[in-house]
Amino acid sequence: MQSKLVKDIKEAIRLSGLSDGMTVSFHHHLRNGDMVAVMVMDAVSELGIRNLNVNISSIFETHEPFIEYIRDGVITGIETDYMGGSVGRAVSEGILEKPVIFRTHGGRPSDIISGASPIDVAFIAAPTADPMGNCTGKFGKSACGSLGYAFADAMYAKKSVVITDNLVDYPLVDFSISEDYIDYVVAVDKIGEPSGIVSGTTKITKDPVGLVIADYAARAIDASGLLKDGFSFQTGAGGASLAAAKYLQDIMLRKNIKGSYGLGGITGYMVDMLNTGCFKALYDVQCFDLGAVESIRTNPNHMEVTAAHYASPTAKSSAVDNLDVVILGATEIDTDFNVNVHTDSNGYIMGGSGGHSDTAAGARMSMIVAPLSRARLPIVVDKVLCKSTPGNTIDVLVTQRGIAVNPLRPELSERFRQAGLPVVDIFELRDAAEKLNGKARKPQLGDREVAKVLYRDGTLLDTIYNVPVK
C-alpha cells in the first residue's frame, strides 16, 4: 500500500520545500476550535523559517499566538476574509508592517484560482483522512461538516498537506477533497477543540428588540414578492437573523411555499427548514452547529459546495447569483447604505466581510438586520468607518424603529407599505439613533495603513488605518 503519511508536521514542512518569504494557507472550518494553524506555525518557527505570508480564510481568538509570530518576524503578511478579537486588535495597533489584505469568501477562491493570490503550501485540517489524502469534514471526533473553503487551497497550492486526527484505511468512502491534489498526510492527536468547532446549537435571540426586528424582517420578505415557490435564502447565525428565519419558516409552512435552496453557512435552523420542506436542498459551504454537521453527513439533499461554487465572482456562475434573499448583520450602516463589518466604533478590526458583500451583490434582496444602537453606540451613521459592503448592493435595513429601503429599490418601499410595514427614511433612523445615544464620535485614527479591504472583484474598497496606542 502506498502512503503519503509522514511522521510529523515538521517533516511535511521540510518535504514541502517551504522556505522564507513563501505563502502558507489555512481554512477556518474548525472555527474557534482550530488547533492546526497554530500547530503548523509552531513547527515553522522551530524550523527557523521566517517572513511568511499567511493566507487564512478567517482568524479567530484561537489564533492569538499569531501575534507572537508576527512580533518575531515569522509571519510578516496576512490575507484573510475575517479577523476577530486579539489579532485584529494587534493589527490595528500596527504590529504588522505590511497591510493585511482582506478579501471576501468569494473573492478569496477567485484570486487563488486566477493566480492573483498564489499559495506555496496549503495545510488542510481534515477531521477524517486516509493515507493518500482523500479527506472529509463529515466524520471523526473533530467533525465540522463542509470543507467548502479548503478546496481552492488544496487544488491550487503548489503543495498540499492534510493534517488529521482520524486516519482511516484507504480508500476513504464519501471523501470531499480527493487524493489527486494532496502531497503529504500527517496524523496528529487532535486538530481541534470540539466545543470551539461548532457551537452545540446556534440560538435564536430572546431579546425583545431582536424579536421585533426579526418579525419585521420576516414580514418584509413575505411582502417583497420574492417569497414564492422556488424561493432561495441565506441567513447569518446571529440571534436576530435566526429568529427571522424561524418566523419566515412559519410563514412558508402556513402558506405552503416550497422553496428551492438554502445557502451559505448552515445552522440547525436551516436544516429544520430543509426537513420541513421549505427547501429542496441546502448548498453548504460551512456548518455552524452540530445539527448542520449531522445533516450534511446523512442527508443527500444537504450538499457541500466549494467556496468558488458558493460565491466566486469569476466562476462561470455561483450559488449567490441566484439567491432571492439574504439576511446580514452590520456593525455600522450609513445613510448611503454602506455597511461596515470590519471595525468597531473605536476603529479596531474585529471582523471582516466573509460572504457579506458576495451575497449582498448576488441576492435579489439583501437585508441588514440591526438594532438602532448597541452598547449606547448608534448603528446608523452618516458615514461608516470602513466600507465593507457597498451601499448600492444593500436593499433594506430592518431596525426596531422601522424599515429603511434603499432609494434604488422604490418598488420594495411600495410593497412594504402596502403590507402595513413601518417604512421609514434612513435619515430618520440615523436621527433616532443619535437622539438615543448622541452623535457617533469618530475615533482618532493614525495615518498608517494596517489593512486594505478588497471588494470581491479585487478592487480596493477601503483602507483601514492604525489606532494610535495611548
Add this chain to the structure above:
Amino acid sequence: MQSKLVKDIKEAIRLSGLSDGMTVSFHHHLRNGDMVAVMVMDAVSELGIRNLNVNISSIFETHEPFIEYIRDGVITGIETDYMGGSVGRAVSEGILEKPVIFRTHGGRPSDIISGASPIDVAFIAAPTADPMGNCTGKFGKSACGSLGYAFADAMYAKKSVVITDNLVDYPLVDFSISEDYIDYVVAVDKIGEPSGIVSGTTKITKDPVGLVIADYAARAIDASGLLKDGFSFQTGAGGASLAAAKYLQDIMLRKNIKGSYGLGGITGYMVDMLNTGCFKALYDVQCFDLGAVESIRTNPNHMEVTAAHYASPTAKSSAVDNLDVVILGATEIDTDFNVNVHTDSNGYIMGGSGGHSDTAAGARMSMIVAPLSRARLPIVVDKVLCKSTPGNTIDVLVTQRGIAVNPLRPELSERFRQAGLPVVDIFELRDAAEKLNGKARKPQLGDREVAKVLYRDGTLLDTIYNVPVK
C-alpha cells in the same frame, strides 16, 4: 432566476466563439448510445465551421457519421483513448491527414490539466442538469451513472456547454459537475439511445474455454499473496474477466476476505461484490450496466471519481496507484508481454488503451486473460503489431493452456506453482498458438502514419500505419 439556457446547440456554438481550427471535446459515458457528439458536429457543419480537432474520450459505432465530417474537412484531427469499428477502419485506410493521437484514460486528463492538450469548447452530455449547468449522470431517462471522464473537460475547457434531455429546476440536488465551470446549457429531446448507453446487464461468459481461463485467473489471484483483507481490484467487462471476478468473489466470501475497493469501469458484478462485503467501496469512473447506475445513485459507498483521480499519472496520486490486481484483455500479446489493444490482425484500428496501460502500470499484479487464439488467429505472437501497453508492466498472462509469468516477477511463478497452477513459459504458449492456427501472418501495412499511441506519460509508445486499400 438567472439561467444559462440557450435555445439550441447552434446558439451555444455561436456564443462559445467556436471557429475554424479550434478543439472541441466530448466524453463517452453514453457509450454506443451517445447522440450528442454527432448532434454537435451536425450543428458545427451547418454553421460552416471547419478544420476542427475533436478530443473525445472514446469513439464508438454511434460516431460513424464522423467519417463524413472527416471527408468534408469539418473534422481534421482526432484525439481519443479508444476508437471502435467504422471510424477506426476509415482512419486506418487513411481518411485523416493528421495522425490520430491516442492517449490513455489517465493520460487524457493529465494532458488537459497540464495544458498539453487544450480544449476550446467542451460539450458535456448530461443525463440531468439545471439551468445553471449543475449536472449529473445519475438521474434521467438517459442515466449513465458516473461522469468521471467529463470533469477535466468541464473544468479546463475555455468554454463548457452542458447538453441535457432532463432539465430540472435550480439547484440540482446531488450534482456531479458544478455550475462554476459551465457557460451554457442546452435542452434537447434526447441525448442518447438507452439500449446503447448501458447494456441491460453485462454477462459472464458461458464459453467453456473462457470459464477455464476465469478459473485459473481467480486461483492465480488467490495464490498471488495479494488476496487478503484490504485487497483492491479492477476488472474489465469482458465475459471471461467477469467470470474471473465471480470466481474471485466466491473465494473471498469463502475465506471471509474483506477487500478495500473495486475500481474502474463498474459492472453489476462489482456492485454485487460491494454488497456482499468483498469491498468497502467502489470508486467508479464509468458505469457499464444498469446495476452499476442504480448502485451509484443510491449507495453512498459507491462513489464517482474523476478520470484524474482514477488514473492521471501527473496527479499527486490516483486510485490506480494502490490497486492490487487488475484483469485486462488483449487482442495480441507478445513474448515480451507487450500488449496490443489498438489494432486487429489486419492492422485495422479497432480499440485503444482506455485504462489498460494506466492500471497495468499501477497494479501490483496486472493479469491478461485471453484464449490462445480467436477466429483461428493466434493471440500470443512474437511481436505485437501495436504496443499499447509495455510488457514490463504486464505480470501474468492467463490462457486455457496455462499461465505465463513475466520473468520480471519470478516470485509469482513460484507461488502459482506451489498452488498447483499450470505455469508455462510464454514461448510455449506462442508455440501452442501457432500449432493450432499457423504462424501469425503479418499484414502488409503502408508507410503513412495514421495514429500515434502516446503512453500515459505523454511519450510516444508506437505509431500505427495505414492499411493499403486494395
